[in-house]
Every structure is written in C-alpha cells, then in structure tokens.
Amino acid sequence: MSGPPGWNFDNTYARLPAALFSPAQPARFGGPRVSLLNQGLADELGLSFRDLPDASAAALFAGQTLPDGAQPIAQAYAGHQYGGFTMLGDGRAILLGEQVAPSGQRFDIQLKGAGRTQFSRGGDGFAGLGPMLREYIISEAMHALGIPTTRSLAVATTGETVYRNTPLTGAVLTRVASSHIRVGTFEYAARRDPATLQSLADYAIARHFPAVADRPDQYLDFLVAVIDRQAALIARWQHVGFVHGVMNTDNMAISGETIDYGPCAFMDAYDPATVFSSIDVHGRYAYGNQPAIAQWNLTRFAETLLPLLHADADTAIEMATAAIRNFPATFEQAWLAGMRAKLGLETEDPGDGALVAALLDWMQSARADWTNTFRDLGSMIDENGTGTAEVPHLTDRLESDLYRQPAFAAWHARWLERLGREGRPLAITAARMAAVNPWVIPRNHRVEEALAAATGDGSVGHDISEAEGVATTDPLAATHRLLAVLASPFKPDVEAAAYAEPPPPTTSCYRTFCGT
Numbered sequence: 001m002s003g004p005p006g007w008n009f010d011n012t013y014a015r016l017p018a019a020l021f022s023p024a025q026p027a028r029f030g031g032p033r034v035s036l037l038n039q040g041l042a043d044e045l046g047l048s049f050r051d052l053p054d055a056s057a058a059a060l061f062a063g064q065t066l067p068d069g070a071q072p073i074a075q076a077y078a079g080h081q082y083g084g085f086t087m088l089g090d091g092r093a094i095l096l097g098e099q100v101a102p103s104g105q106r107f108d109i110q111l112k113g114a115g116r117t118q119f120s121r122g123g124d125g126f127a128g129l130g131p132m133l134r135e136y137i138i139s140e141a142m143h144a145l146g147i148p149t150t151r152s153l154a155v156a157t158t159g160e161t162v163y164r165n166t167p168l169t170g171a172v173l174t175r176v177a178s179s180h181i182r183v184g185t186f187e188y189a190a191r192r193d194p195a196t197l198q199s200l201a202d203y204a205i206a207r208h209f210p211a212v213a214d215r216p217d218q219y220l221d222f223l224v225a226v227i228d229r230q231a232a233l234i235a236r237w238q239h240v241g242f243v244h245g246v247m248n249t250d251n252m253a254i255s256g257e258t259i260d261y262g263p264c265a266f267m268d269a270y271d272p273a274t275v276f277s278s279i280d281v282h283g284r285y286a287y288g289n290q291p292a293i294a295q296w297n298l299t300r301f302a303e304t305l306l307p308l309l310h311a312d313a314d315t316a317i318e319m320a321t322a323a324i325r326n327f328p329a330t331f332e333q334a335w336l337a338g339m340r341a342k343l344g345l346e347t348e349d350p351g352d353g354a355l356v357a358a359l360l361d362w363m364q365s366a367r368a369d370w371t372n373t374f375r376d377l378g379s380m381i382d383e384n385g386t387g388t389a390e391v392p393h394l395t396d397r398l399e400s401d402l403y404r405q406p407a408f409a410a411w412h413a414r415w416l417e418r419l420g421r422e423g424r425p426l427a428i429t430a431a432r433m434a435a436v437n438p439w440v441i442p443r444n445h446r447v448e449e450a451l452a453a454a455t456g457d458g459s460v461g462h463d464i465s466e467a468e469g470v471a472t473t474d475p476l477a478a479t480h481r482l483l484a485v486l487a488s489p490f491k492p493d494v495e496a497a498a499y500a501e502p503p504p505p506t507t508s509c510y511r512t513f514c515g516t
C-alpha cells in the first residue's frame with residue numbers, strides 16, 4: 001500500500017499468457033493539464049488527489065508519471081466490426097494496472113489517447129479533447145442513471161495537437177472499468193491456442209463470476225451468466241433511449257458494463273430506427289436493433305467457448321445453442337419488467353405487453369419524446385403533487401396538444417384502468433415512477449454545446465455559457481454545469497429545467513462520429 005493519493009495496484013492481467021497483451025508506454029507530451037477530475041469516483045477507488053499539486057495531477061493523468069506499482073500494457077483483442085472479423089487490440093488505450101479499492105473491488109485504470117501501442121495499426125494512438133470529454137459526460141450520466149458502465153476518472157489535455165479532419169486539442173481520458181475484457185478478447189484468444197483461451201476464461205470467471213467457478217459445467221454457466229448480464233444491460237439501454245452506435249464485438253464487455261462511448265447518443269423522439277452514427281448507413285446498430293445485435297455478438301462469444309463446453313464438438317454446439325436461444329426471452333423479461341416500472345406497475349398482468357406496445361405505437365406516430373413522455377405520465381397522475389415534487393416548468397408540458405390527441409387519451413384511460421387494479425394511491429405510484437423515469441438525460445444538443453465551449457470549436461451549437469448565465473471565462477463551465485445536472489437524473493432541479501427540453505426542431509439530423 002502506498003501513501004497518498006492511495007494507489008493500491010495489482011497487475012493480474014499482466015500475469016496472464018503473454019499472447020494476451022503487449023508492454024506499452026505512454027507517449028511524451030509537452031504541456032499536460034487536467035480538464036476534469038472526478039472526485040466522487042476517486043473517493044470510491046480509495047484515491048485522493050486533493051493535495052496533489054496541479055502539475056503532478058496533470059503529469060499523472062496524461063501518463064507522464066505512472067502510479068506506484070503500474071505495469072503498463074496494451075491488451076490484445078479481435079472483433080467483428082459491422083459483421084466482419086478483424087484482429088485489433090488496444091491501439092490507443094494503455095492499461096496501467098488494477099486499483100484494488102478499499103471495498104476490495106478491483107478496477108482497471110486505463111489511459112485512452114496516450115499514444116501508439118503495438119496494436120495501433122495505421123492510427124496515431126491519440127485522442128481529441130471533444131471525444132474524451134464526451135465519453136466522460138455520457139459515461140458518468142449512465143452511471144447516475146444506474147446503468148452498469150465504465151467510469152471516467154479524469155480528462156487531461158496533452159499540450160499537443162491531434163490531426164483529424166481538423167486540428168484538435170489532444171487529450172487523455174482515464175477510464176475505470178471492472179475490467180476491459182471484451183467478447184473480442186475471447187475471439188482473439190480462441191484463435192491463438194487452447195491454453196490461452198482457458199486461462200482467459202478462468203480469469204474472467206474468477207474476476208466477474210466467481211459463483212460459477214469450479215462448478216461441473218462452469219464454462220456453460222459462465223456463458224449463461226454473460227448472456228444474462230448482457231440481456232439486463234441492453235434492456236436498461238432501451239429503457240432510457242440509449243443508442244450505443246457501435247456494438248461491435250470488441251465493444252461488448254464480459255463484465256456487462258457499457259463500454260466505448262464513440263458515436264453513442266440518446267434518442268429524443270421515439271423511433272426504433274434511430275441511428276446517430278455517420279457510418280452506420282444501414283442502421284445495423286439502430287435503437288430497435290440493439291437486442292438482436294447483442295444476441296449476434298453473444299453467439300460469436302459462445303463460439304469461442306465451444307472447446308471448453310464439451311470434448312464432443314456436437315454436444316458443445318448443442319449446449320451453446322440452447323443457451324443463446326434463451327437470450328430473447330431473458331431480454332424480453334428484463335425489458336418488460338423495466339417498462340412496467342416505468343408505467344408504475346408493480347404487479348404482472350398478461351395484458352401488460354400489449355399495453356406497453358400500444359403506448360409505443362402512439363409515441364412513434366406522434367414522435368413523442370422518449371424521456372419526457374414517461375416523466376409526464378407520472379406527473380399526470382400526481383394529483384396532489386406530493387409524490388414527484390415536479391417543478392412548474394416541467395408540468396407545463398402536460399398542457400401541450402400532444403396529450404390531447406384522441407389516441408393518447410384512449411391509451412391513457414386503459415392505463416388508468418390497469419393502475420386502478422393495483423389499488424395503490426396514485427400519488428404513491430407517481431413517486432415511484434419519478435424514481436425510475438429520469439427527468440434529464442444527456443441531450444445531444446446540450447452535450448454539443450458544452451463540447452463546443454470546452455474545445456473552442458464554435459462550429460457546433462451556440463454558446464451555452466450566455467444562454468445559461470454561466471460565467472464565460474472558463475471554457476469548461478458549461479461542461480461542469482451539465483455534469484452537475486446529469487448527476488441527479490431523478491431529482492428535478494428547477495434551475496435546470498431547460499436541460500430537460502428536446503432540441504429545437506431543425507432540418508438536419510444529429511450525427512455522431514467514430515474514430516475521433
């Protein structure tokens with residue numbers, strides 16, 4: 001155990017077979033500076049940077065000085081990208097090691113954008129400030145929403161310029177994860193040799209699913225556990241309207257955490273065909289396709305485990321196939337349970353699936369906002385206002401023409417009848433709905449505004465600093481404000497009501513980009 005800031009490093013991944021990683025060193029940078037530092041997460045990790053001089057913190061989070069006990073490596077992996085197989089590996093992410101928190105939990109500490117590794121292929125190994133801030137904002141928002149995710153400990157600028165279509169400020173993100181083992185890591189190991197595959201599987205089981213270790217069918221139980229966690233995760237994405245955008249197998253974590261915030265974005269108006277990524281021209285990773293893609297990825301995962309499932313190949317395939325076939329039902333169950341909660345239903349009724357489907361049909365045809373519709377449903381039944389403590393600005397929406405549509409009124413009557421059969425005071429139901437339906441999500445235009453101010457790129461959005469009355473001298477003021485709002489997604493803030501609004505109608509669609 002070292003002194004402040006409290007590093008307590010271990011390097012179990014670097015003790016796995018050498019084929020799974022390659023030693024790596026962060027590049028040298030001219031003038032690192034800390035942009036964001038996540039004190040709350042640091043506390044959880046048993047770290048304290050409060051007494052660390054700015055220059056030392058900057059050197060640390062730009063990879064110029066390493067934590068005591070760090071053994072920097074780049075992890076090898078493969079992946080199916082848009083359906084095609086490629087050997088990859090971390091081309092711009094360096095794993096420093098594992099911080100063992102006071103809770104005993106183990107967390108990977110990884111630097112993203114710290115320079116080239118053995119797996120960089122044609123890339124420079126660097127990252128731009130905008131995309132790293134974007135990952136920080138959205139991953140921390142997901143965490144606040146209660147969705148399993150990698151976390152963001154810090155963003156530091158490097159003092160160097162990164163060249164993409166335009167010159168960008170270089171930056172490094174310190175990413176924290178319960179591990180960075182991906183479906184793609186298994187695809188890589190399975191193509192190496194059986195011993196490497198087995199070591200990886202045993203390691204992943206011990207680290208993430210210790211309950212299945214040493215059971216007679218431990219590898220099958222492992223497969224089933226990964227399937228269950230992914231089903232639960234994707235259901236949670238669907239509940240909040242999150243579109244990952246690049247669900248390649250190398251971007252699916254075995255731990256069940258959301259990983260790789262590239263072209264992701266939250267849906268405003270409900271449409272299952274919603275796609276934001278500029279390169280996803282066929283909609284492979286559209287909102288409504290996410291469950292099917294998860295199943296496809298898990299099938300690739302199951303294939304890698306075949307040699308471990310059974311000595312007889314046909315038996316192994318039967319076992320894997322049966323496990324994968326359960327995915328749709330497992331997902332559906334998790335999804336419907338969450339949708340019931342969003343509608344304030346605590347009992348199960350055979351008609352609930354149809355009730356939810358009818359609401360979604362109306363929402364799609366009315367282009368109703370995903371987040372606000374569920375929040376508004378709770379406000380509508382909060383007769384005495386004691387449950388949700390809604391702010392007037394948000395309840396104004398209830399007067400809109402949207403909710404006067406006959407199709408909505410018909411559905412609403414059906415829902416009230418169903419709620420009536422639960423026999424609870426509506427104010428209690430309203431309060432419970434407010435605890436599961438966020439009033440705010442990282443709206444794309446808000447994220448873009450914050451990033452434009454932070455990066456000095458005025459080409460996107462307008463200056464939020466003026467709009468929100470935040471001091472204009474600090475380019476990160478809008479980012480800090482947004483982070484503070486997103487940290488409490490279930491407790492409406494009267495001062496921040498504007499953050500709940502969908503973007504103003506525009507003619508162009510919001511687009512996100514990979515590889516920045």
Ligand code: AMP
Pocket residue numbers: 088089090091092093119120121122123124125126127246250251260262514515516
């Ligand atoms: P991603 O789209 O972030 O999942 O990245 C896909 C693959 O490309 C991963 O192996 C990344 O490490 C790699 N990669 C992305 N950007 C860069 C870069 N600037 N330099 C080197 N490798 C990169």
Ligand code: MG
Pocket residue numbers: 250251260
């Ligand atoms: Mg990736």
